[in-house]
Amino acid sequence: MRCDVLAVGTELLLGQIVDTNSAWLGEQLAANGIDSLVQVKIGDNRRRIANQLTAMLAEADAVIVCGGLGPTHDDVTREAIADVMGATLERDEAVAAVILEMFTSRGRRMAQNNLRQADVPVGAALIAQTRGTAPGLICPVRVGEAEKLVFAVPGVPHEMREMFERAVLPELRRRSDAGSMIVSRVLRTWGESESGLNERLDGVIAELDALGNPTLAFLASGWDGLKIRLTAKAESEAACEVLLDEWEGRVRDVVGELVFGVDDDSMESVVLDMLRTKSLTLGLAESVTGGLVAARLTDIPGASDVLRGSIVSYATEVKQQLLDVPEGPVVSEEAALAMARGASKVLGSDVAMALTGVAGPTEQDGMPVGTLCVAIVWQEGELTRTFRLPGQRQQMRQFSVINSLDLLRRTLSG
Amino acid sequence: MRCDVLAVGTELLLGQIVDTNSAWLGEQLAANGIDSLVQVKIGDNRRRIANQLTAMLAEADAVIVCGGLGPTHDDVTREAIADVMGATLERDEAVAAVILEMFTSRGRRMAQNNLRQADVPVGAALIAQTRGTAPGLICPVRVGEAEKLVFAVPGVPHEMREMFERAVLPELRRRSDAGSMIVSRVLRTWGESESGLNERLDGVIAELDALGNPTLAFLASGWDGLKIRLTAKAESEAACEVLLDEWEGRVRDVVGELVFGVDDDSMESVVLDMLRTKSLTLGLAESVTGGLVAARLTDIPGASDVLRGSIVSYATEVKQQLLDVPEGPVVSEEAALAMARGASKVLGSDVAMALTGVAGPTEQDGMPVGTLCVAIVWQEGELTRTFRLPGQRQQMRQFSVINSLDLLRRTLSG
Numbered sequence: 072m073r074c075d076v077l078a079v080g081t082e083l084l085l086g087q088i089v090d091t092n093s094a095w096l097g098e099q100l101a102a103n104g105i106d107s108l109v110q111v112k113i114g115d116n117r118r119r120i121a122n123q124l125t126a127m128l129a130e131a132d133a134v135i136v137c138g139g140l141g142p143t144h145d146d147v148t149r150e151a152i153a154d155v156m157g158a159t160l161e162r163d164e165a166v167a168a169v170i171l172e173m174f175t176s177r178g179r180r181m182a183q184n185n186l187r188q189a190d191v192p193v194g195a196a197l198i199a200q201t202r203g204t205a206p207g208l209i210c211p212v213r214v215g216e217a218e219k220l221v222f223a224v225p226g227v228p229h230e231m232r233e234m235f236e237r238a239v240l241p242e243l244r245r246r247s248d249a250g251s252m253i254v255s256r257v258l259r260t261w262g263e264s265e266s267g268l269n270e271r272l273d274g275v276i277a278e279l280d281a282l283g284n285p286t287l288a289f290l291a292s293g294w295d296g297l298k299i300r301l302t303a304k305a306e307s308e309a310a311c312e313v314l315l316d317e318w319e320g321r322v323r324d325v326v327g328e329l330v331f332g333v334d335d336d337s338m339e340s341v342v343l344d345m346l347r348t349k350s351l352t353l354g355l356a357e358s359v360t361g362g363l364v365a366a367r368l369t370d371i372p373g374a375s376d377v378l379r380g381s382i383v384s385y386a387t388e389v390k391q392q393l394l395d396v397p398e399g400p401v402v403s404e405e406a407a408l409a410m411a412r413g414a415s416k417v418l419g420s421d422v423a424m425a426l427t428g429v430a431g432p433t434e435q436d437g438m439p440v441g442t443l444c445v446a447i448v449w450q451e452g453e454l455t456r457t458f459r460l461p462g463q464r465q466q467m468r469q470f471s472v473i474n475s476l477d478l479l480r481r482t483l484s485g
Numbered sequence: 486m487r488c489d490v491l492a493v494g495t496e497l498l499l500g501q502i503v504d505t506n507s508a509w510l511g512e513q514l515a516a517n518g519i520d521s522l523v524q525v526k527i528g529d530n531r532r533r534i535a536n537q538l539t540a541m542l543a544e545a546d547a548v549i550v551c552g553g554l555g556p557t558h559d560d561v562t563r564e565a566i567a568d569v570m571g572a573t574l575e576r577d578e579a580v581a582a583v584i585l586e587m588f589t590s591r592g593r594r595m596a597q598n599n600l601r602q603a604d605v606p607v608g609a610a611l612i613a614q615t616r617g618t619a620p621g622l623i624c625p626v627r628v629g630e631a632e633k634l635v636f637a638v639p640g641v642p643h644e645m646r647e648m649f650e651r652a653v654l655p656e657l658r659r660r661s662d663a664g665s666m667i668v669s670r671v672l673r674t675w676g677e678s679e680s681g682l683n684e685r686l687d688g689v690i691a692e693l694d695a696l697g698n699p700t701l702a703f704l705a706s707g708w709d710g711l712k713i714r715l716t717a718k719a720e721s722e723a724a725c726e727v728l729l730d731e732w733e734g735r736v737r738d739v740v741g742e743l744v745f746g747v748d749d750d751s752m753e754s755v756v757l758d759m760l761r762t763k764s765l766t767l768g769l770a771e772s773v774t775g776g777l778v779a780a781r782l783t784d785i786p787g788a789s790d791v792l793r794g795s796i797v798s799y800a801t802e803v804k805q806q807l808l809d810v811p812e813g814p815v816v817s818e819e820a821a822l823a824m825a826r827g828a829s830k831v832l833g834s835d836v837a838m839a840l841t842g843v844a845g846p847t848e849q850d851g852m853p854v855g856t857l858c859v860a861i862v863w864q865e866g867e868l869t870r871t872f873r874l875p876g877q878r879q880q881m882r883q884f885s886v887i888n889s890l891d892l893l894r895r896t897l898s899g
Binding site: 084085086087090142182269291355357378388389392418431464 | 512
């Protein structure tokens, strides 16, 4: 079974929005043993959408079309799919009534163009709308002897995801052979380059190449580190997991000290879990990262068990008055240490970490852009470290987060 | 001139990395009057890359291929392009020497597979590497009577961007008619739905539809609001700007009070600029957002002129001890007001804003998930406001940032 993806929207081609839908769909399809081999972005142009869809249906068993179902004049996905089906559009009065009711119940007047969302190609089945106002569509298309499928879903990510899980995936699974499962496992690493990992794992890769299953690939994720992805194919999920367990062990034998987590683990979740297990609270003092370390930690539900808070001491006087940092340069290991001691006291935490540095655009205190000084204080001691980080402002700040959290992780694990 | 984009990498199809390169390229190409009408993602498979490239070259004048130039075994872009050219690969000894020298100068031993990056299809020109180790390629391909071009650039975003600006864009501009320019202008709005904006602007849209130039489109950007994009085509950039000025005025006549910025303006940059103009400093106290407001403000260079800092008071005792919040429920307008007064005092700022709320997964203090209480204190007064926000944890926190900053913007502008 092969299901490709077509993302519709001129704004995607012009780069005003990044298409994240097709990546999410690719992940879901792979997890269900369905191949997605080509994913295309195209503009809001009826003829071009129809032509592209026809070309994709020649190769794939199904195509999911995201976007272009809205109420405005540039939403033409419905029309393009009808062209491919050789069908006309008819207004579905039940859908129209639901749309009208949605506005009425909120005490709002409905703009007439909203009713375009009730237009359905003759022969298509509806995916009922729950959020938003546009229903999705399941459209059969005959290609030679085969009946193929076009699914139309909204471009708004949370609406698309809900419809995919409720209606698209069940239909795809029903139609697919469902013979084999594909399961991936990702080992998250920090501290080695791609070619370095590749060389250290050369022997493992040669064995896997000979076997053909599982496969191994490297994924560079910038400031989230390098991922090693193992992908196994077998008759059941359990059989995939057995293969993955074996080869995860083989990889860890070689580069285990670089692996900080698996699959959905992030550096943030791993550090929070370690602190929680040890019943330790954390306090932060942030200058160069301006709250980013705390913001990323608190994106994880349950962070409140561990994190007391963060003193974002952006102004020098705040460092001095609130955290008791002595006068002098504020980008130094000494200043970071004073900040960490101050944060531990002010926030009443068992462990405290402080970050000060230079994100640019210009140097500060004679220190070049990219300098990061980190200090950690805890019951058993204190440590400081200076990093030279690459990149522009945003990249330098994000690298500061993961480098400091990795330092904290290594400190906590002794 | 039409230049389409092919992003290579199985990790893109599997959703382990989101392809942001093609969006960035689309934006650059449009700004230079070059159409990019189809953008495709495909896996690390030599035959499929070659077939896709052949299909794209039938329609486009040029294709930029991103990724698959690295040193590892799954990087096969060079081989696939050579197949399309009908050429063989030859090792470029000068490039090989540069790669070797890069490792030697850092005192590192070079893995042999790095030299694959010196393999070049016969007939291709090199784009010299500056960062990273893989050079880019400019590959002529004859399609019928026409000579078309394939550009190969790395998949790492900063390397891709540097090579595009240095070598790809100049070559494309040299070959294009360069007759007409396309310029877009984006008006950033907050506070109205897409269909509501569409209806209010119905008259303007009808006039533009009749004219055909500029065009108008709406872009939903979730927690960054709705964008209204005007795109003008004319013989020069100046002529485009004249058209855009006229129609921006027409749009603002109708929905001007919702427009908070233009093009690269963000809610963060607009608020910082307003405070800077008034010579006011800002202090924050954050609970539900955990530092996210400060992190987003400090992502803007020069935020230090305005922002004193933020007290991320995640634990209740930190709110009470550091910010003098009275005992009682901490998700309330009263608690937010006490936090803002405390932040103003502790951080010594002219203006202070505080956020407390419930991001979930469960309710707190009897308040449902999605509750946000904001308080602002400044020389001329105090105000509090409660919002009911939609979404899961991450979405609720991001909506909290933009809603609170928009409240601050409206407060500052009287």
